[in-house]
Amino acid sequence: MSEELSEILENAESAIADRNSDLTRSLCEGLHPADLAELYEDQDAGTRRFLVDTLGSEAFTEVLAQIPDTLVEETLDQFQPDEQREMLEAIPDDDLVDILQDVSESKRKDFIELLDEEQQDNTRTLLRYGEDTAGGxxxxxxxxxxxxxxxxxxxxxxxxxxxxxxxxxxxxxxxxxxxxxxxxxxxxxxxxxxxxxxxxxxxxxxxxxxxxxxxxxxxxxxxxxxxxxxxxxxxxxxxxxxxxxDDAIEIIEEESTEDMEKAAGISGEQSEESYLNTALYTHFRRRAGWLLILALLAILSGFVMMRFEQTLIDVYLLSLFLPMVVAAGGNTGGQASTMVIRAMALGELDREDTGRVIWKELRLGILLGGLLAVFIGIVAVFGPPAFGFSLPGNISFAKFGLTVAIALGAQVATSTVIGAMLPIGARAIKLDPAVIAAPAITTVVDVSGMVIYFTVARSILSL
Amino acid sequence: MSEELSEILENAESAIADRNSDLTRSLCEGLHPADLAELYEDQDAGTRRFLVDTLGSEAFTEVLAQIPDTLVEETLDQFQPDEQREMLEAIPDDDLVDILQDVSESKRKDFIELLDEEQQDNTRTLLRYGEDTAGGxxxxxxxxxxxxxxxxxxxxxxxxxxxxxxxxxxxxxxxxxxxxxxxxxxxxxxxxxxxxxxxxxxxxxxxxxxxxxxxxxxxxxxxxxxxxxxxxxxxxxxxxxxxxxDDAIEIIEEESTEDMEKAAGISGEQSEESYLNTALYTHFRRRAGWLLILALLAILSGFVMMRFEQTLIDVYLLSLFLPMVVAAGGNTGGQASTMVIRAMALGELDREDTGRVIWKELRLGILLGGLLAVFIGIVAVFGPPAFGFSLPGNISFAKFGLTVAIALGAQVATSTVIGAMLPIGARAIKLDPAVIAAPAITTVVDVSGMVIYFTVARSILSL
Structure with a gap:
C-alpha cells in the first residue's frame, strides 16, 4: 500500500469517527472500490450505516462485489428499491451472480425481480451453474x-x-x-x-x-x-x-488458501472475510473439528506406549530418543504429502503416475531415513555417555545406537511413503487430496513410529 | 486436459519413440508451446535431441520460456549461432531475461552479444533488476x-x-x-x-x-x-x-507453492520442474535440512521425558494420554501459524495488528483448550476404568481426569499463542514468516507439552 493511500485511509477513519459527512465524502470519493470496501468492512454496524447514508448508492455499486458475503444483504437493505435496481443493473453479471448467491433465498427472488427482463433471464441462467464451476x-x-x-x-x-x-x-x-x-x-x-x-x-x-x-x-x-x-x-x-x-487470479488465491488451511486441519469453506474480521466463533468452529478427532486418535499412541511400558522401564534411556523417532515420521510424512498434494493441485499428477510417485517417495524415504539413521545413530552412540547416562550392564552403546538408527530409518522411510500415499488414496476414493491434513498423517505415523521403535528395541536389545 | 489433446500427446509419444520424424513433426506442429514444452521435458537427453533436430528452431522459440531452468542451456546449445540469434530475438524481453538468468554466466554473455544493439541495452538493463522484483x-x-x-x-x-x-x-x-x-x-x-x-x-x-x-x-x-x-x-x-x-498468476502460483513447501519444512527455491521431473537428489536436498535440525531439537523432548521418568513409572496410566496432549499442541499451533502466515501473505496484517492477532488467538486458544479439556477429560475419567486400567490406590479417576483436562487445556492455549507469535516474531526480525514451518512449531510445543503435562500431574496427583 502506498504511503499516500495509507494517509487518505487514516484521515478518512477519523472523519468517519467524527461523523463528518462532507470530509468523509471528499476523502472517500477518490478511493478505489477495493479500498473503500476494506474501509467499510472494518467498521461497526452503526458506522457502516453512516457510510452508506453519506456516500450513497453510486459509490456502493462497485463496493458491493468486494465486501464479504455476510455484509452484502445488510448493505443492500439500506437502499430504496429504485436505488437497489440501479445498483444491481450496473454490476457486471458475474459479480451480480456472486452477490445474489450471498443473500437469503427470499431476498434473491426480490432482487432478481427488480432487474429488467433480459437481465432476469440471464441471471437465472447463470445462477443455475454451481458456484465453483466455470459457468458460475x-x-x-x-x-x-x-x-x-x-x-x-x-x-x-x-x-x-x-x-x-x-x-x-x-x-x-x-x-x-x-x-x-x-x-x-x-x-x-x-x-x-x-x-x-x-x-x-x-x-x-x-x-x-x-x-x-x-x-x-x-x-x-x-x-x-x-x-x-x-x-x-x-x-x-x-x-x-x-x-x-483476474478471475483466474481470484480462483487461484482462494484455492491456495483453502489447500493451505486444509493441510493444517482447518475445515470448511475459506472465509471471505479477512483473518481479523472473521468472528471468533467462525475461527473456533473451523478448527475444533479436526482437533477433537485427532485428539481421540492420538490416544491410540498412548495405548502403544502403555503396551511397551516395561521396555521403557528396562532401558529408560530409550525415552531420550522416543519423541525424536516419532516426530521425524510426522515431519517427513508431512513433507511428502505436501509435495504430492501441491503437484496434484497444479495438475501435474495423473492417475497413471501413482506408481512413479510411490517409487520416487520410497527411494527418497530410504535416502532420508538413511541420512538421519547414520547421523542420529552416531549421536546415540556417543551422546548419552558424554552426558553421563548409563545403560543396563548387558547393553552396549553401540547396540543402543544401532537400535535408534534402525528404528529412525524405518520410521522415516515408511512415513514418507505413507505421506505420499494418503492423498493419492484420498483422490482414488473421490475425496479432496488436500483434506488429508498433515496433522492426520502425523497422528497415523505417531502410532506406527512407537510400534517400530519398541519392536526394533526389543529385538536388537533382546528385551 | 481435453481428451483430444491427450490423444495427440499419446500419439506423439509413440511417434517420438519410433523416431518417426514426419509423424512427430505433423503431430507436434499444432501443439501449444506449453504442451510441447511438457512433452519435451519428459524425454531423455537423446530423445530431446531428436525433437530439437526434427522440429527446428522456430518451434522451439516459444518452448524455451516454458521449460525448466536446467534444460534451457542444453537446448539452446543444439542450435547454430544464427538460429540462436533468431530464437532469442523473437522472445519477448521478460521471457528472454528469465532465460538468460537460467544459463551460465559465460553463455549469457555470448547470447547477449548475438542480439542487436538496442536489445542488448534493454536486456542488460532488465538483468540488473532482481529476479523477484517488479523490474525483473x-x-x-x-x-x-x-x-x-x-x-x-x-x-x-x-x-x-x-x-x-x-x-x-x-x-x-x-x-x-x-x-x-x-x-x-x-x-x-x-x-x-x-x-x-x-x-x-x-x-x-x-x-x-x-x-x-x-x-x-x-x-x-x-x-x-x-x-x-x-x-x-x-x-x-x-x-x-x-x-x-498472467505474470501475476505465475507469481501467485509460485509464491503459494513456496509458502506451502516452507510450511512443511521443505527448504530452498521452489523447483521450476514438475514434481515428477525434479531429480531425486534435488528433492532430497530440499527436505533433508529441516529434518536433521528438527531431529536434533526433538531430542530435547527426550530429555524432558527422561527427567520425568519416575512420574511415568509411578502412574503408568499417564502414558495413555501423554502422546495426545503433546500432539494436540502441534495441531493447534500449526493451525494458528497457518492462519497468520496466510493472512500476512495476502497483505491483511500490518505490524500494528500484532496485538489484535495475539488477543484473538489467546481467546481462541482458551476456547479450543476448554473444549478439548472438557471432552477428553470426560474420556479420561470414564475410559480407562472401562478398559480395565487401574491407578495407584491413593489416586481417583476424577483427579486423573482433571490432570489430563488441565494439562491439555493449558497445552492447547499456549500452543495456539506460540503458533501465532512465531511467524509474527519472524517478520519482526526480517525473516520470511512462512519459514516458521509447522514442524518447527510442533517441535517447540512438543517440549512445552511434556513439561506442562508432567508438572500438572505432579502437582495435582501430589507425586
Missing part, C-alpha cells in the same frame, strides 16, 4: 461477431455495448448458431483497413472450457496457456461467456 | 503515446510495433520526460473518431509500482484492483514497463 464464474458480457463481417461492420456491431462489455482484448467469432469458430484481437479492428473481412484476420481457437467444468481447471488453463480470456462453451460448442485472467 | 518481471514492450496526439496519430505511432507489443489492452500516456500521466484503453482508439485528442479520452492513472518493489506486491495489486496491466515506474515516475495479469 464466467461473465456473459463478451464481445462476439460473425466471420462474414468486415472490420467496419464489427466496429458498428460492437459499439452499442462498448461500455457494458467486460473486456474487448479478445473478440470472439461465432457462426449463426452461436458456435465458437475463433477469435480476433481488438488490435485487429483498430489497425486494419475498414473493409478487411473478419474471416481473413481471425485465429481459430481451440482453447475453451465447458461451463460445467471445475473453476480450478479454468484457472489452470488460463495460467498454463498465458491466456487473457478463456471462452466458456456448452456441449455443442456454443459460446456462453468468458473467464478473465 | 516486467516487459518493456509496452504501448506508449503522448497526450497531445490524436487518435489517428496514436494509431500511426503504434502501428510499427504492433506485433512486438506484448499487450495493447491498456496504452499508457507519458509526457516528454517519459513520466506516466495516464492510460487509455485500446477500445478508445478503435471506437473514437480519428481526430479525437488523446488528452480528452485518457484516464489519470495512479496505480503503478516501483521497479524495485517485490514481485509479490505487484501481484497483490493486480489482484486487489482487478487490473489487466500494472505499469512499472522508476523513482521519478518514468514508465519502464508493465506487469501483466
Amino acid at each position: 464464474r464466467m461473465t456473459t458480457q463478451v464481445a462476439r461477431i460473425r466471420e462474414t463481417m468486415s472490420v467496419k461492420d464489427a466496429i458498428d456491431h460492437l459499439r452499442p455495448d462498448l461500455e457494458s462489455t467486460e473486456t474487448m482484448a479478445r473478440i470472439f467469432v461465432v457462426d449463426e448458431n452461436e458456435r465458437l469458430i475463433g477469435k480476433i484481437r481488438l488490435r485487429d479492428l483498430a489497425f486494419n483497413p475498414w473493409d478487411t473481412l473478419i474471416r481473413d484476420v481471425l485465429t481459430e481457437d481451440d482453447q475453451s472450457i465447458l461451463a460445467s467444468a471445475d473453476q480450478e481447471e479454468a484457472a489452470n488453463m488460463l495460467s498454463r496457456y498465458d491466456l487473457v480470456l478463456l471462452p466458456v462453451v456448452d456441449e455443442s460448442n456454443r459460446l456462453l461467456g468468458v473467464i478473465t485472467a | 518481471r516486467m516487459t518493456t514492450q509496452v504501448a506508449r503515446i503522448r497526450e497531445t496526439m490524436s487518435v489517428k496519430d496514436a494509431i500511426d505511432h503504434l502501428r510499427p510495433d504492433l506485433e512486438s507489443t506484448e499487450t495493447m489492452a491498456r496504452i499508457f500516456v507519458v509526457d516528454e520526460n517519459e513520466r506516466l500521466i495516464g492510460k487509455i484503453r485500446l477500445r478508445d482508439l478503435a471506437f473514437n473518431p480519428w481526430d479525437t485528442l488523446i488528452r480528452d479520452v485518457l484516464t489519470e492513472d495512479d496505480q503503478s509500482i516501483l521497479a524495485s518493489a517485490d514481485q509479490e506486491e505487484a501481484a497483490n495489486m493486480l489482484s486487489r484492483y482487478d487490473l489487466v496491466l500494472l505499469p512499472v515506474v522508476d523513482e521519478s515516475n518514468r514508465l519502464l514497463g508493465v506487469i501483466t495479469a
